[in-house]
Amino acid sequence: MAAKKEQGFSVPGSFDHVYGAAVRAAQRCGWRLDHTAPQSGALRAVHGVNLFTYGEKIDVAVRPRPDGACDVWVKSECRGIQMVDYGRNGKNIALFSSALMTELQASTMPAWQPPPASPAPAARFCSACGAAAEVSDRFCRICGARSS
Numbered sequence: 001m002a003a004k005k006e007q008g009f010s011v012p013g014s015f016d017h018v019y020g021a022a023v024r025a026a027q028r029c030g031w032r033l034d035h036t037a038p039q040s041g042a043l044r045a046v047h048g049v050n051l052f053t054y055g056e057k058i059d060v061a062v063r064p065r066p067d068g069a070c071d072v073w074v075k076s077e078c079r080g081i082q083m084v085d086y087g088r089n090g091k092n093i094a095l096f097s098s099a100l101m102t103e104l105q106a107s108t109m110p111a112w113q114p115p116p117a118s119p120a121p122a123a124r125f126c127s128a129c130g131a132a133a134e135v136s137d138r139f140c141r142i143c144g145a146r147s148s
């Protein structure tokens with residue numbers, strides 16, 4: 001009976017990664033987490049009560065996909081018997097989607113790594129002709145001079 005809106009989309013990332021981001025996204029939205037069930041991928045949050053509304057209940061379901069991404073299903077439903085949501089359910093879903101993307105990006109941002117080292121330079125050079133020589137070479141491969 002109550003007004004509701006739902007939307008599904010898929011996001012890259014493993015289940016644990018996406019579920020964790022979904023929990024943080026709900027918190028980022030300022031919602032109160034009512035119920036979390038990581039085993040089933042479900043979480044429920046409540047958007048607070050104010051003077052004009054009973055607030056909304058938001059259900060999120062995260063399901064892993066065979067391709068390594070996850071399907072995320074979000075449903076926002078007015079609490080009580082409101083028949084008109086004044087756009088709040090749609091706003092909740094949009095807010096959650098964008099918070100989830102922010103969380104996913106924040107958590108996939110790779111830590112800074114030093115650039116890969118360039119191949120080690122030749123350990124030494126032939127004293128006769130200057131050609132690069134391996135440490136193991138006993139004689140220069142270019143001029144045949146004995147390595148020291």
Ligand SMILES: [Zn+2]
Pocket residue numbers: 126127128129130131140141142143144145
């Ligand atoms: Zn040489």
